[in-house]
Amino acid sequence: xxxxxxxxPGSASSRAKxxxxxNWLLFIPIVVxxxxxxxxxxxxxxxxxxxxxxxxxxxxxxxVATTTLVYRLTKxxxxx
Amino acid sequence: MWRDHLTEIIVFTALFLLVSVMGxxxxxxxAPRDMAHLDxxxxxxxxxxxxxxxxxxGGDLYTAYTFVAVPALMFGAGAAGFFAVPYTIVIxxxxxxxxxxLWSVSHRHGFVTPADFVRSRFDSPVLALVVAITGIVATxxxxxxxxxxxxxxxxxxxxxxxxxxxxxxxxxxAFAILxxxxxxxGLRAPALIxxxxxxxxYIVILVAVLWLPQKLGGWGSIxxxxxxxxxxxxxxxxxxLLNANNQLQYVTLAFGSALALFLYPHSITxxxxxxxxxxxxxxxxxxxxxxLVLGLIALLGFMAIAAGVKPLPGSSAGSVDSNTVVPVLFxxxxxxxxxxxxxxAIGIGALVPAAIMSIAAANLFTRNIYKEYLKRDAxxxxxxxxSKITSLVVKVGAVACIVFLDPQFSIDLQLIGGxxxxxxxxxxxxxxxxxxxxxxxLVAGWAAGMGLGMWMLYQIPNPATKRAHFGGSAFPLGDFGxxxxxxxxxxxxxxxVNLVVAALVTLALRAARVAEGTDGTTRDDxxxxxGDPRVTPGAxxxxxxxxxxxx
Numbered sequence: 001x002x003x004x005x006x007x008x009p010g011s012a013s014s015r016a017k018x019x020x021x022x023n024w025l026l027f028i029p030i031v032v033x034x035x036x037x038x039x040x041x042x043x044x045x046x047x048x049x050x051x052x053x054x055x056x057x058x059x060x061x062x063x064v065a066t067t068t069l070v071y072r073l074t075k076x077x078x079x080x
Numbered sequence: 081m082w083r084d085h086l087t088e089i090i091v092f093t094a095l096f097l098l099v100s101v102m103g104x105x106x107x108x109x110x111a112p113r114d115m116a117h118l119d120x121x122x123x124x125x126x127x128x129x130x131x132x133x134x135x136x137x138g139g140d141l142y143t144a145y146t147f148v149a150v151p152a153l154m155f156g157a158g159a160a161g162f163f164a165v166p167y168t169i170v171i172x173x174x175x176x177x178x179x180x181x182l183w184s185v186s187h188r189h190g191f192v193t194p195a196d197f198v199r200s201r202f203d204s205p206v207l208a209l210v211v212a213i214t215g216i217v218a219t220x221x222x223x224x225x226x227x228x229x230x231x232x233x234x235x236x237x238x239x240x241x242x243x244x245x246x247x248x249x250x251x252x253x254a255f256a257i258l259x260x261x262x263x264x265x266g267l268r269a270p271a272l273i274x275x276x277x278x279x280x281x282y283i284v285i286l287v288a289v290l291w292l293p294q295k296l297g298g299w300g301s302i303x304x305x306x307x308x309x310x311x312x313x314x315x316x317x318x319x320x321l322l323n324a325n326n327q328l329q330y331v332t333l334a335f336g337s338a339l340a341l342f343l344y345p346h347s348i349t350x351x352x353x354x355x356x357x358x359x360x361x362x363x364x365x366x367x368x369x370x371x372l373v374l375g376l377i378a379l380l381g382f383m384a385i386a387a388g389v390k391p392l393p394g395s396s397a398g399s400v401d402s403n404t405v406v407p408v409l410f411x412x413x414x415x416x417x418x419x420x421x422x423x424x425a426i427g428i429g430a431l432v433p434a435a436i437m438s439i440a441a442a443n444l445f446t447r448n449i450y451k452e453y454l455k456r457d458a459x460x461x462x463x464x465x466x467s468k469i470t471s472l473v474v475k476v477g478a479v480a481c482i483v484f485l486d487p488q489f490s491i492d493l494q495l496i497g498g499x500x501x502x503x504x505x506x507x508x509x510x511x512x513x514x515x516x517x518x519x520x521x522l523v524a525g526w527a528a529g530m531g532l533g534m535w536m537l538y539q540i541p542n543p544a545t546k547r548a549h550f551g552g553s554a555f556p557l558g559d560f561g562x563x564x565x566x567x568x569x570x571x572x573x574x575x576x577v578n579l580v581v582a583a584l585v586t587l588a589l590r591a592a593r594v595a596e597g598t599d600g601t602t603r604d605d606x607x608x609x610x611g612d613p614r615v616t617p618g619a620x621x622x623x624x625x626x627x628x629x630x631x
Contacts, residue, residue, distance in 0.1 A: 026173040033166040034335055036327040042320070048299030052321050056165045057375050060368045063169045067176055067365040 022073040029063040085237040088411070091420025092237065092427060095280070096254070099273045099428050103261030106268040116461040118192055121266035121468060122443045124353045126187065130362050132271055136436075137350040137363060138370045139274030141168075141341065143222075144229030144430035145494075147281070147377055152402040154381025155391075158310050158318045160326055162378055163334045168371035171338040172364040179342060179364075180357045181512045184608040185601055187352075187615045193440070194348050194508045195448040201511050203597025204519040205452055210526055211504050212448035215345040218501040219441045221493030222344075223478040226430035226437075227251050228403060228487050233423045235392055236407035248483045254427070255434075259475045262435045263468050267353055270435040277432050280425035281373060288383075288422075289376045292413055296386045302379075305386035320382075325565045329554040332569035340502045340571065343509065345440035346433065356610035377406075384409040434475070442470035492550040496537055499553070499571040503529040506575075506582050512606065515599055518586040525582030533574030540570075 032038070033056065042050040049057075107115065110125065119126055128136060146164070153161030182197065191197045194215065199208035230251050234240070240247050261269045293299050303320055310318040317326050341347055354360055384405045391408060394401040407426070410419045446467040451458045458466070481490050507522045517525075539559060542551025554567035590596075608615050 023177060026176055029173045030170045033169045034331045036322060036331060040322050040327065045300065045303075048293075048301075048303060050303055050320060052159060053162070053303075053375075053379070056162065056169075057372065059166065059169050060371050060375070063172055063371075064365055064368050067173055067361075070176070071361045071365060 020070075020074045022070050025066055025070050029059070029066045032062065033059040083238075085239075085411070085416070087416035088237050088420035088423060089239065091417050092233075092423045095276075095421070095424035096427060099276050099431065100257045100261065102272050102276065103258070103269040103431075104264060106261070106272040107265040109265075109268055109272055115266070116464050118443065118446065118460060118463045118467055119190070121464045122192055122439055123349065124267040124271055126353055127355050128271065128353045128359070129355050130359050130366075133350065133354045133359050133363050134366050135274040135278050136267075136271045136353065136432075137347070138367055139270065139277050139429070139432035140346055140350045140436045141367075141433075142281075142370045142374055142429075143226060143433040144426050145222075145225040146374065147426055147429055148229045148232050148403045148406055149225075150374065150378045151381035151384065151406045152391075154378050155384050155389075155405045156318070156381075156402055157315070158306060158320050159322050160317065160330060161381065162375070163330050163337070164378055165371060165375045166331075166334040167337045167341075168374055169368065170335060171341050172367060174338055175342045176361065176364045178509060178512060179351050179360050181606040182348070183351060183354065183357055183360055184615075185512070185605045187610075188605045188608045188612070189601065192352070193345060193444045193447050194343070194504070195444060197601075198507050198511060199448070199452075200600030201515065202507070202519040202522065203600060204523075207507060207519050207522055208448050208452070210523055211507055212444045214500055214504050214526075215343075215444050216441050218497035219345055219437050220474065220477060221481070221490045221497055222346075223434050223437045223441075223474065224481040224487075224490035225494050226434040227255070227478060227482045228490065229430045230254060230427050231482070231487075232401065232403040233407050233426050235401065236404055236411055237423065245483075248479075251482070252479055254431075255475055255479050258431050258435060259438075259472050262438060262471055262475075266468075267349065267436065267439055270432045270439075271353075273428065273435075274432045277425065277428040278370075280421060281429060284418075284422045284425045285373050285376050287414075287418070288380060288410075292380075292383050292387075292409075295413060296383060302382050302386040306382040309385050326554065326567060328557075329567040329569055332572040333553060336502060336569045336571040336575070337498060339505060339509075339575070340498050343501045343504050345444055346437040349436055349440040349443065358609075380406050380409060387412060434478070438471040438474040438478075439467070441474045442467040445470045495550065495553055496534065499533040499537060499574055500530055502571045502575045503533065503578050506579055516586065517582050518589040518594070518596055520589050520594060521582045521585035524585045525578040525580075528581040529574040529578030532577050533570055536570045536573065 039052050039055040039059075041052065044051060046054045110127065115121060150161055150164045155161075182194075185191065185197060185201075189196070189200060191200070193212065195208040195212035198211050199205055202208075234250050239250055265272075293302060296302055296305075307320045310320060317323065322330055342351070351360060354363070387409055389405055389408050389412065391400045391402050392404040393399065407423065410422045414422060446463050450466050451463060455462070503526045506517060506525055510517065511522075536555045537553065538549045540551045540553070540555060541548050553570050555570050555573065557564050557566050557568055
């Protein structure tokens with residue numbers, strides 16, 4: 001289920017499409033939002049939002065930034 | 081009583097009729113050469129580009145029930161209800177590459193459902209049947225719950241009646257219209273309607289989060305009001321933050337739900353309808369926009385606390401229907417016409433996923449039960465026809481569930497649905513990466529995971545509603561003999577046991593040299609993209625699995 005599952009050996013050309021070291025970056029937005037010590041606190045508040053809420057909403061940006069980055073970095077490698 | 085809400089009812093009805101017309105017209109939108117084909121009716125011609133996919137999948141995953149139930153959970157329990165946000169964040173990086181593989185192999189072989197893939201990959205109609213039935217059982221209550229979403233809105237508008245039939249007449253009519261245009265237009269109907277649904281949702285939420293906090297004294301006092309409410313309640317597990325005992329539940333529920341989401345047949349239907357891999361990847365970056373909306377919608381639950389909302393009474397005496405929290409908030413705080421728009425957003429928000437879910441369930445029945453067991457030589461036209469009729473049956477079943485049974489039954493089933501759909505993870509999701517598991521072992525693992533999951537859910541009481549069983553998805557680890565008050569999400573435990581059993585049985589079957597069947601897919605299939613000569617172009621090619629002899 002993880003983004004970079006090990007793969008049985010295959011031809012080099014087809015491997016290039018899905019196998020890039022950049023894909024490992026996808027683990028960041030999977031792991032970080034699931035660590036409660038980072039977000040489970042009230043202070044500091046931002047615009048009245050306790051940290052629990054603003055930080056988890058901010059993780060959305062982390063997710064978007066990472067998937068966008070990986071998409072851009074791997075796109076040139078022959079995948080359209 | 082409904083007269084007080086006349087403006088709301090008129091706006092709601094007008095918008096509802098507008099999308100109904102769109103639903104029927106959708107058959108001509110991006111008109112296919114031949115609608116009598118499952119690829120056309122059930123997958124919109126497999127031709128949707130980035131924008132349509134964004135609206136379609138967004139409208140599909142973020143359902144009316146979510147929009148009603150998540151704030152209701154925040155209203156009742158606080159921080160624990162916010163799991164929906166990390167859940168919908170981790171989902172996209174998690175499936176970023178997985179869905180591309182599924183898309184490629186499905187287009188090469190003309191797969192319409194996840195069970196089609198499993199059948200070919202593991203050469204096992206039995207495993208495919210197990211996956212198909214699991215998918216149908218998990219999807220049915222989900223459709224019924226969309227009706228719960230509409231009913232919460234209708235109830236707030238005072239559209240109720242004395243007898244059960246009178247009370248349910250509006251949703252029966254709504255679903256009859258929905259069934260008619262889904263029958264006619266297939267996946268094109270929800271795709272087109274999703275544009276209206278999502279636009280309305282975005283407008284309503286934007287207004288709500290900019291305007292309501294000003295009326296309620298700012299975000300800071302909204303959170304303070306929620307904190308005061310939870311401090312006064314006797315429940316030890318509510319609050320605006322998590323405590324030591326429910327953190328594990330929060331994280332495992334978010335992660336487990338994320339694993340489950342794209343195993344649901346309706347999510348896969350939306351993905352397979354896209355034009356190419358690039359559309360999927362770009363959508364993985366764009367779909368979190370809905371997560372932001374969902375997070376803000378969740379906070380409506382706290383706004384309702386600050387505004388002193390009292391949910392309407394439930395079906396039995398003395399109970400409250402917490403799903404009415406958001407509709408009542410809108411009724412109190414918005415001018416009537418805008419509350420009508422907001423209600424329409426929720427109501428239409430129920431139609432889009434209900435349509436896609438019924439299409440997905442119908443496709444599963446057609447491809448993996450009808451064609452596999454009842455009529456092997458079904459033509460594409462017959463397949464499309466069976467699917468259309470099944471989609472009607474599915475909707476009638478969903479309405480019957482709500483009219484004749486306690487809606488709580490559907491809510492219980494939906495809770496179970498999330499756990500059982502997770503049990504198809506080893507076959508469907510891991511199957512995309514490895515064929516290491518033995519087909520027999522996957523069935524055994526599925527059975528173990530199902531059995532354990534059902535038992536655990538059965539054991540969970542809910543003191544708040546005084547129910548002895550199926551009271552939630554948080555299982556106390558103390559029941560396993562651990563000396564702790566921590567709770568964990570049932571689905572995660574069940575799927576781990578599933579994996580362990582599948583692995584052990586695989587080793588046993590392999591040692592006993594039980595036949596494994598042949599893999600109907602090749603390595604290359606998992607990387608194919610639009611333009612590949614062997615990728616099924618949809619309208620021009622048959623949807624039969626493996627059109628060419630499989631290697």
